[in-house]
Amino acid sequence: MIDQQMSLRGGAARLPVRPRTGRFLVLAAVFVCAACGLVYELELVALASYLIGDSVTQASVVLSVMVFAMGIGSLLAKRLRCHAAVGFGMVEAALALIGGSSALVLYASFAWLGESQYALVGFSLAIGVLIGAEIPLLMTLIQRVDRQDAGGAVADLFAADYVGALVGGLAFPFLLLPMLGQLTGALFTGAVNAAAGGALVLWVFRRDLSSRSRWLLVLANVSVIAVLATATVLVDDFERAARRAVYGDQVRVAVRTGVQEVVLTGSDRDSLGLYLDGRLRVSARDEYRYHEALVHPVMNGPRARVLILGGGDGLAAREVLRYGDVRSVTVVELDPAVTRLARTDPALSELNGHAFRDPRLTAVGADAFPWLRSGRGRYDVVISDLPDPGITASTKLYSAEFYGLVAETLAPGGRLVVHAGPLGARPQTYWTVEASMRAGGLTTRPYRVTGRYAGFAAGPDRGGGDGRKPEDWGFHLAGRGAVARPALAPRGPAPRSLADRELREGARAAARARLPGLPPSTLVHPRY
Helix, strand or coil: CHHHHHHHHCCCCCCCCCHHHHHHHHHHHHHHHHHHHHHHHHHHHHHHHHHHCCHHHHHHHHHHHHHHHHHHHHHHHHHHHHHHHHHHHHHHHHHHHHHHHHHHHHHHHHHHHCCCHHHHHHHHHHHHHHHHHHHHHHHHHHHHHCCCCHHHHHHHHHHHHHHHHHHHHHHHHHHHHHHHHHHHHHHHHHHHHHHHHHHHHHHHCHHHCCHHHHHHHHHHHHHHHHHHHHHHHHHHHHHHHHHHHHHCCCEEEEEECCCCEEEEECCCCCCCEEEECCEEEEECCCHHHHHHHHHCHHHCCCCCEEEEEECCCCHHHHHHCCCCCCCEEEEEECCHHHHHHHHHCHHHHHHCCCHHHCCCEEEEECCHHHHHHCCCCCEEEEEEECCCCCCHHHHHHHCHHHHHHHHHHEEEEEEEEEEEECCCCCHHHHHHHHHHHHHCCCEEEEEEECCCCHHHHCCCCCCCCCCCCCCCEEEEEEECCCCCCCCCCCCCCCCCCCCHHHHHHHHHHHHHCCCCCCCCCCCCCCCC
16 A cells, blocks of 8 residues: 555655666657557558558548547546556557557458458557556656656656657558568567566566566466467468458469559459459459550540550550550559569460560559659650549549649640549549549540449449449540540551440430539549
8 A cells, every 4th residue: 555655656666676777667668669559550540541442531530539549548547557567567468469460350350341440440449548548657657666756757758659659650661561561560569569568567567566466467468479479470371361251262463562462363364353452453354345445535546655654454555555556655653563463474464465575665663643743755645544533542643733744745636535433333533533634724525335244343443342243434535625526546456345336325425424513623622
């Protein structure tokens, strides 16, 4: 009872080290725990953005829920101040287990249940409560090891906390992700968290613990580290099983690049599927239908120089290169790993007609927006084959400012085509793309083409998003001046499935579905 009263008044504790050393060790633990806490937070945001999409929404959910929960944790920690040492040890063990396993459970929820939003909110709440409980307990502990005024103790604690958060925030993207990946990085962080919290309490404050509390903490920390270590050993098997649950049994290539996760399924060109961050981008069953509708109408006119924005799979380039009077094709793809795969994978390179072997084609690994800003000459044809505007990272590539840059690259009589998503399923997005193109100084001609197979619609990039038959693919043909209606080039190669009649019908169908008066999307006011 006397020790508890001294704790609350800031009295000195019975320590195995000098007070100054004990104070340093407490602040070191604050530093490590803060770094681990921020890694958990960033890992939830990153994984949720990958699994669910819309990184702005996911970051807002995680941060707001976690900050709210930290307030709850601070209030709950008041009940533990009389047992600050054992309380802090148990809080850190729980935080290490929950935070370290959060990525694993979140990914499992997505793979086997098809839903990870509830798991995301649950982990944000739990981690926030435990992080919020740290500071009140650490405040009690630091005043037990070195008596000082409350203001000085708070300043020291928050300084160590903020510096630790800085280190954790930098370590996550520059060390943990590239070296260990999402799952192993979170497990490793949890083990470090458990070791730091357990070591502080079991060494510096061991004389404040009863024999029962000491053994409880030892058992809790050893169990947590053992669970995390076992999960680390099995993480590769888990990833393979989760990928089979998401992509099926025919996963041939699965690689995490610096930009995204790239997965190839299928044993040959006829069964091939290309997934980028879990979204189906290419299905061999119906890809020709999409790429013919994207490429052939815009090739009706001058076409010596062609620029493809995105399209690292080489399939749009395949259709462009069928025109013998095309002199040069430039493909600007953000992720060089995609173009490398399109060049070297036997099934994908066969599907794209070995487009990257053609001497007329040049592949550039760059973000399309700054690449256009740097000024790269004029093009007769620009093909925008980019991810869906609803994905936050792509929103700027569907903005009025972006289309203004594209307009500057068009040669006299040049044309642009943009895939704007399914008109039937997301009309507001489709017509917002057109409003943005017009705000960028372009004249537009909308058209749509229906899909044929259910396989080419598993993600939001080029279909309905639920695995059912896509209703349509919506496009906008545009130029700086008057633009002719969508039509096939009279002296061009014959498409496999597309006809002028279908393009005329698609243009009329799009005109009937127009949503007038929508404002454009801009960099400072995205509307997708």
